[in-house]
Amino acid sequence: MRPPPFPFAAAGRPAGVFADAEAGPYAEAAARPHPAWTAAGLALGVAAASDPRAVPAGPAEEAAASAMSPRRRREFLAGRLAARRALGAVGLDCGEIPRSGRLPLFPPGRAASIAHSAGVAVALAGAPGHDLPLGCDLELRPLPAGAARLVLRQDEEALLRNPRPGTVPWSVTSLFSAKEAAWKALHTGPRALPGGALRSLRDLRARPAAPAAEGLLIGTRTGPALAVHVHVEAVGAGVLSTVLGWAPR
Numbered sequence: 599m600r601p602p603p604f605p606f607a608a609a610g611r612p613a614g615v616f617a618d619a620e621a622g623p624y625a626e627a628a629a630r631p632h633p634a635w636t637a638a639g640l641a642l643g644v645a646a647a648s649d650p651r652a653v654p655a656g657p658a659e660e661a662a663a664s665a666m667s668p669r670r671r672r673e674f675l676a677g678r679l680a681a682r683r684a685l686g687a688v689g690l691d692c693g694e695i696p697r698s699g700r701l702p703l704f705p706p707g708r709a710a711s712i713a714h715s716a717g718v719a720v721a722l723a724g725a726p727g728h729d730l731p732l733g734c735d736l737e738l739r740p741l742p743a744g745a746a747r748l749v750l751r752q753d754e755e756a757l758l759r760n761p762r763p764g765t766v767p768w769s770v771t772s773l774f775s776a777k778e779a780a781w782k783a784l785h786t787g788p789r790a791l792p793g794g795a796l797r798s799l800r801d802l803r804a805r806p807a808a809p810a811a812e813g814l815l816i817g818t819r820t821g822p823a824l825a826v827h828v829h830v831e832a833v834g835a836g837v838l839s840t841v842l843g844w845a846p847r
Contacts, residue, residue, distance in 0.1 A: 599785070599799050634829045638842045639725035643710075645681030647672035647717040652679045656694030676719035677712040678702075684710050684723035689777075701786075711782050715739065715836065720838050731826050731841050733783030737775045738836035749774045749799050757804060768814075772837045776828040779839040780816035783826045791818070804828075807845075815845040823847060 635642060652675040654660035657829060659678060663671045678695050685692045686709055696703045702712060708733055710723040716738040724730035746758065757768045766814055777799040784791050784802075796802065796818065804816045807827060817825025825845035831838045 641679040641687035645679040658696030680719040680721035681710040684721040709837040731783035733779040733841035735778035775839040
């Protein structure tokens with residue numbers, strides 16, 4: 599029996615986001631530059647957990663993966679493959695990517711943000727020489743409306759309704775994903791928050807970006823000047839969120 603295609607294989611994706619996701623059973627979904635990423639000097643890498651090329655790139659990855667369950671091992675290795683593809687797209691080669699705790703440990707001069715959902719891994723990397731906050735999140739399984747209390751505070755609940763005339767309300771899934779991407783970006787890089795600075799996604803505040811910019815501006819409640827601009831795209835029934843850079847002050 600032939601396995602089903604990727605969740606977003608027939609989702610009607612806009613041109614320039616994902617290439618054809620099925621070239622044989624569970625072949626890779628190749629990323630093509632999206633205008634928002636290109637303008638920010640970013641590139642996206644994509645890999646399936648079932649991709650036969652998702653294998654350890656060295657002994658450190660092999661050691662980390664060996665202690666994992668089969669499902670987690672496949673996700674872990676697909677994430678590493680996606681990260682190498684993203685880095686390659688910005689002109690950087692990269693061998694194995696070990697772990698430091700739960701975080702990926704990249705060679706000097708290389709960095710990426712990794713996420714996975716429902717058997718698909720994505721990674722976002724930045725071009726060399728850019729002071730970019732890196733964060734991405736993929737959610738292919740929609741969250742229930744009741745999860746809003748775990749993501750939002752009262753002053754953000756208006757985002758679940760029409761925030762501006764002619765716009766579509768944000769879903770709980772998109773707000774969760776956007777905050778997850780922002781959380782990663784704010785905890786890595788040269789301006790990283792100290793460990794324990796944020797206890798949950800509710801410690802981040804999301805607000806709409808300027809109409810011309812679209813997306814969300816997400817920052818800490820204790821230091822709102824430290825915020826990032828997050829771009830959110832629909833992917834089938836779920837969403838892909840990517841941090842485009844620091845929010846304007």
